[in-house]
Amino acid sequence: MHLTSETGSDGVVQRRFVVDGVPGVLWLPASSEPSEPSEPSDGPERSEPGGRPLVLLGHGGGQHKTAPGVVERARRCVTRYGYAAVALDAPGHGERNRSAQDERFATEIGELLAAGRPISAWVARHTAALAERAVPEWRAVLDALGAIGEGLGPVGYWGLSLGSVVGIPLAAAEPRITAAVFGLTGLTGQTSPTEAAGRVGVPLRFLLQWDDELVPREAALALFGALGSREKTLHANPGGHEAVPDFELASSERFLCRRLRPGAGA
Amino acid sequence: MHLTSETGSDGVVQRRFVVDGVPGVLWLPASSEPSEPSEPSDGPERSEPGGRPLVLLGHGGGQHKTAPGVVERARRCVTRYGYAAVALDAPGHGERNRSAQDERFATEIGELLAAGRPISAWVARHTAALAERAVPEWRAVLDALGAIGEGLGPVGYWGLSLGSVVGIPLAAAEPRITAAVFGLTGLTGQTSPTEAAGRVGVPLRFLLQWDDELVPREAALALFGALGSREKTLHANPGGHEAVPDFELASSERFLCRRLRPGAGA
Numbered sequence: 001m002h003l004t005s006e007t008g009s010d011g012v013v014q015r016r017f018v019v020d021g022v023p024g025v026l027w028l029p030a031s032s033e034p035s036e037p038s039e040p041s042d043g044p045e046r047s048e049p050g051g052r053p054l055v056l057l058g059h060g061g062g063q064h065k066t067a068p069g070v071v072e073r074a075r076r077c078v079t080r081y082g083y084a085a086v087a088l089d090a091p092g093h094g095e096r097n098r099s100a101q102d103e104r105f106a107t108e109i110g111e112l113l114a115a116g117r118p119i120s121a122w123v124a125r126h127t128a129a130l131a132e133r134a135v136p137e138w139r140a141v142l143d144a145l146g147a148i149g150e151g152l153g154p155v156g157y158w159g160l161s162l163g164s165v166v167g168i169p170l171a172a173a174e175p176r177i178t179a180a181v182f183g184l185t186g187l188t189g190q191t192s193p194t195e196a197a198g199r200v201g202v203p204l205r206f207l208l209q210w211d212d213e214l215v216p217r218e219a220a221l222a223l224f225g226a227l228g229s230r231e232k233t234l235h236a237n238p239g240g241h242e243a244v245p246d247f248e249l250a251s252s253e254r255f256l257c258r259r260l261r262p263g264a265g266a
Numbered sequence: 267m268h269l270t271s272e273t274g275s276d277g278v279v280q281r282r283f284v285v286d287g288v289p290g291v292l293w294l295p296a297s298s299e300p301s302e303p304s305e306p307s308d309g310p311e312r313s314e315p316g317g318r319p320l321v322l323l324g325h326g327g328g329q330h331k332t333a334p335g336v337v338e339r340a341r342r343c344v345t346r347y348g349y350a351a352v353a354l355d356a357p358g359h360g361e362r363n364r365s366a367q368d369e370r371f372a373t374e375i376g377e378l379l380a381a382g383r384p385i386s387a388w389v390a391r392h393t394a395a396l397a398e399r400a401v402p403e404w405r406a407v408l409d410a411l412g413a414i415g416e417g418l419g420p421v422g423y424w425g426l427s428l429g430s431v432v433g434i435p436l437a438a439a440e441p442r443i444t445a446a447v448f449g450l451t452g453l454t455g456q457t458s459p460t461e462a463a464g465r466v467g468v469p470l471r472f473l474l475q476w477d478d479e480l481v482p483r484e485a486a487l488a489l490f491g492a493l494g495s496r497e498k499t500l501h502a503n504p505g506g507h508e509a510v511p512d513f514e515l516a517s518s519e520r521f522l523c524r525r526l527r528p529g530a531g532a
Contacts, residue, residue, distance in 0.1 A: 208500075210490075210491065210500075221487070224476075224502070225476065230504065231504075232503070232504060233501060233502065233503050233514070234474075234476075234500065234501070234502035234503075235499060235500070235501055236490070236499065236500035236502070237498070237499050237500075238496065238497075238498060248499070
């Protein structure tokens with residue numbers, strides 16, 4: 001893990017880093033600097049059994065690790081709950097170079113949109129390919145965070161749309177993740193990493209937009225049904241892909257953070 | 267409104283009454299007795315503009331106005347929020363005589379269950395007929411409560427299953443209702459009072475059980491879609507008709523009570 005910058009404001013430290021070429025950001029409480037593994041039990045928060053909870057934030061398609069919604073959610077995890085949060089640029093997003101595949105996608109989706117043709121199947125195919133690259137990147141970052149004493153406590157994943165296309169196979173593969181918020185995506189057939197859905201077993205919240213223009217309702221319902229978790233709740237509201245109500249986002253954040261440490265933020 | 271008994275415990279007054287032959291129960295805060303219209307502004311709660319919020323509680327099929335779940339919900343509305351709550355016996359339920367139609371239903375549903383045959387269409391048909399009788403009864407009780415100074419503030423409706431089969435046409439017809447919790451029922455064709463769904467316009471929560479053995483999932487989703495409210499949220503959880511998680515029931519209660527008076531119980 002290569003640290004590239006550190007800034008702090010209003011009780012939150014923001015560290016930019018790179019792991020194996022993937023740029024990310026880690027947010028931490030300013031009052032509780034993470035210790036090196038050689039200095040355990042440094043400060044009261046460090047005494048929590050198993051370590052401080054960590055929230056992984058997956059961004060949506062076309063966004064990046066410091067999109068406003070990501071940063072605001074990360075800061076709330078830190079200031080309201082005392083947790084750490086981390087976000088990465090997904091392949092082809094943010095500071096990362098676009099591969100030939102990414103460039104082709106950007107061109108072709110523009111052409112489809114200009115022609116007024118449906119893009120959901122195309123988006124599903126591309127994002128599934130992207131998720132195959134993103135899952136091992138997230139796992140490498142979790143390993144790197146462990147080496148600096150973060151992510152040793154409960155780990156939650158929050159990500160909608162592309163954030164779920166990545167997050168669902170990640171949660172299926174990664175036993176460190178113990179709770180999740182998913183949504184705004186659907187089961188799209190054999191090319192999709194959502195075939196991992198049945199292997200997801202953690203408590204989760206799933207957000208669905210009733211009038212989602214990018215995700216067919218039946219596909220989203222089928223994905224919710226396919227998720228293997230015993231504890232899973234679907235929340236559906238009227239409106240399109242971008243119109244998730246603020247109260248629903250806030251509720252999903254509370255769900256995740258309280259799942260990671262019961263009673264937190266109460 | 268004929269008062270038949272009054273008891274009180276733990277800060278809650280419980281008054282049994284009869285309106286036009288329909289028996290009901292009204293729960294009120296003990297510290298704030300409702301006044302006759304001739305004695306306005308008696309006590310601090312009475313100063314609320316428009317009057318104290320009132321929650322209408324519709325019970326499920328085979329239950330009645332003082333089933334444990336109904337009484338507990340009513341008492342929480344009173345003790346946590348200072349509201350009034352009211353429940354009625356639905357036609358053919360509780361203390362009410364069964365009509366020939368009700369008796370036929372009870373016999374035939376027993377036969378269907380014994381034969382292992384599907385009962386959902388049968389239940390839908392019977393409960394729709396029952397709702398046609400129940401809606402004017404609820405409206406008469408609202409009128410009678412108004413005459414004793416209750417139900418003049420915001421009115422909410424909470425009822426699942428049969429409670430929704432009654433509550434949806436009631437909310438469609440009754441402008442005094444300003445928020446609602448529905449669920450565990452579905453759109454079942456032209457014989458159903460849920461054709462009123464499109465005329466419901468109040469903010470609402472809709473509960474769905476993913477593995478509901480009495481309500482086909484598609485029918486419940488279609489009903490949610492048909493409800494005319496701009497603000498409506500579907501919450502779906504795994505499990506059968508009787509297995510709504512406790513956290514979901516509690517959340518629906520908070521939703522309704524806070525809708526009736528923003529900031530209440532916070």
